[in-house]
Amino acid sequence: EDKVVQSPLSLVVHEGDTVTLNCSYEVTNFRSLLWYKQEKKAPTFLFMLTSSGIEKKSGRLSSILDKKELFSILNITATQTGDSAVYLCDAGGYQKVTFGTGTKLQVIP
Amino acid sequence: DTEVTQTPKHLVMGMTNKKSLKCEQHMGHRAMYWYKQKAKKPPELMFVYSYEKLSINESVPSRFSPECPNSSLLNLHLHALQPEDSALYLCASSQEGVQGELFFGEGSRLTVL
Numbered sequence: 001e002d003k004v005v006q007s008p009l010s011l012v013v014h015e016g017d018t019v020t021l022n023c024s025y026e027v028t029n030f031r032s033l034l035w036y037k038q039e040k041k042a043p044t045f046l047f048m049l050t051s052s053g054i055e056k057k058s059g060r061l062s063s064i065l066d067k068k069e070l071f072s073i074l075n076i077t078a079t080q081t082g083d084s085a086v087y088l089c090d091a092g093g094y095q096k097v098t099f100g101t102g103t104k105l106q107v108i109p
Numbered sequence: 110d111t112e113v114t115q116t117p118k119h120l121v122m123g124m125t126n127k128k129s130l131k132c133e134q135h136m137g138h139r140a141m142y143w144y145k146q147k148a149k150k151p152p153e154l155m156f157v158y159s160y161e162k163l164s165i166n167e168s169v170p171s172r173f174s175p176e177c178p179n180s181s182l183l184n185l186h187l188h189a190l191q192p193e194d195s196a197l198y199l200c201a202s203s204q205e206g207v208q209g210e211l212f213f214g215e216g217s218r219l220t221v222l
Binding site: 044088 | 150154197210213214216
């Protein structure tokens with residue numbers, strides 16, 4: 001059975017801190033890993049990773065995939081209160097997508 | 110237009126009612142999804158339509174019945190639901206089948222009395 005596990009489950013940091021969120025996966029016929037941010041309603045897309053070792057960056061956020069060790073990390077530098085959300089990773093196999101458990105991040109002023 | 114539109118935003122129904130949730134996208138995406146999300150949990154996949162054909166049914170009870178009338182529309186018909194079916198129902202679409210970025214609607218908040 002496909003499995004996607006995120007850690008930590010929740011995290012509280014102060015503004016300006018750097019955080020690293022983890023996502024490990026065991027997915028049949030893995031093809032891509034995607035990160036989403038979910039605030040109050042629908043998840044919004046952050047990154048899609050298909051190749052190992054290639055970092056994707058968007059502002060203060062970056063992510064990288066390790067297909068040998070079957071994990072991905074999402075880094076957020078200089079955190080702001082607006083980064084408070086649940087971060088979901090989604091490991092896509094053939095004809096299937098599986099969301100991880102999510103990491104709830106709270107950034108306090 | 111990069112939106113996925115879901116209606117209604119909120120729905121309250123009794124256990125004997127029949128209702129439907131609707132989802133629409135005009136991005137030309139060929140895969141559309143229904144997810145169920147309970148509070149403080151990740152979205153759970155229910156159904157996937159790829160090129161208007163049902164490609165994944167995650168062992169969802171028959172009281173939930175999906176329908177894809179055309180490539181832009183996705184419905185979820187609800188009948189004889191249970192209170193535990195109360196949740197946020199999210200529709201999503203993707204361009205590249207089940208591998209690409211998912212575009213989510215705002216969701217329909219369902220309460221079953």
